Amino acid sequence: MTLPRRGPDATEHLVLPGVLTAEEAAGTVAAVLALQRPDGSIPWFHGHHLDPWDHTEAAMALDAAGEDGAAARAYEWLARNQNEDGSWYAAYADSGSGGAGDGAFTSTAVPTDAARETNFCAYVAVGVWHHYLATGDDGFLDRMWPVVHAAIEFVLELQQPGGQIGWKREADGTPVEDALLTGCSSVYQALRCALAIAEEREEPQPDWELAAGALAHAITHHPERFLDKSHYSMDWYYPVLGGALTGERATARIAEGWDRFVVPGLGVRCVLPNPWVTGGESCELALTLWVMGQSDRALEVLQSIQHLRAEDGLYWTGFVFEGNIAFWPDERTSWTAGSLLLAVAALGGDEATTAVFGGERLPLGLEPDCDC
Secondary structure, rough: OOOOOOOOOOOOOEEEOOOOOHHHHHHHHHHHHHOOOOOOOOOOOOOOOOHHHHHHHHHHHHHHOOOHHHHHHHHHHHHOOOOOOEEEEEEEEEOOOOOOOOOOOOOOOOOEEEOOEEHHHHHHHHHHHHHHHOOHHHHHHHHHHHHHHHHHHHHHHOEEEOEEEEEEEOOOOOOEEEEEEEEEEHHHHHHHHHHHHHOOOOOHHHHHHHHHHHHHHHHHHHHHHHHOOOOOOHHHHHHHHHHOOOHHHHHHHHHHHHHEEEEEOOOEEEEEOOOOOHHHHHHHHHHHHHHOHHHHHHHHHHOOOOHHEEOOOOOOOEEEEOOEEEEEEOOHHHHHHHHHHHHHHHOOOOHHHHHHHHHHOOOOOOOOOOOO
């Protein structure tokens, strides 16, 4: 499945009333591009680390903005730095100064956290499928297929009998069997994108179909199989954003947590009971609402966080709205801007972004016959 190539105005869908003007959209895209290093890596901000999940999200945002070359360099970085077991480390040092287009480094990235997290590793499939849909680049898909295949195989080694997936291997290789609902919901979306890539290549992966179905069943029917992180907003909306919960279940879940997590006019709390709204969670909730067909509410959430926008086009990570009122922490991250661009792109109808997050054309996997 490929989508039509974009027309000459690749950022028209990034203009959204009360959120981004054309000039503001261009400024945010330029700011993310400026954070990309010559080797293709995209750290949180200059001088901070990179993690594979947020690196991929930033690359997807660049694709949504028509910056396909910069996005491709980000995926090339992942291909060069993949471990032999298909994983990536949880964090890498910023590779140095410079911006996109200044050349390419070939040196191996330096890990700062040698654990290997399953949702971090799986997310490459989401990014690769998104880039392919945005560009129609068959050569890219051919090059990245072994990368995606190895990453998914690494992740599925940690799947438990109940369908949930342990959240990491420790630096010494010890598997952690405890599962996180947010992470597993993200992995479910990644498995569906990996299956879409396999279908496009006519290389069926029946084991992945079974794994995806078992994971969806665990997310939907067995919350007890996951660590209790219900005070985090991501655990509230991610089962919907990842595509495991749909229809009435999704509507009921979002309604149940709305008053606990949403602060009208300011955004979405990261964690209860802290008086702290964060841009990334707010943008992801907006994307979740779009997935549910609630575009008007999604727009309201995005409009509510424009107080986080900085003059350089990036967005503050969060805002403390009680006591010592301030932007906190003192950082403006590539992934906060990336999440905003992806949410706006979905609302604006960008076909690659809507296909990846809407999920209508993604394989579902095969759920188990019994409630086990």
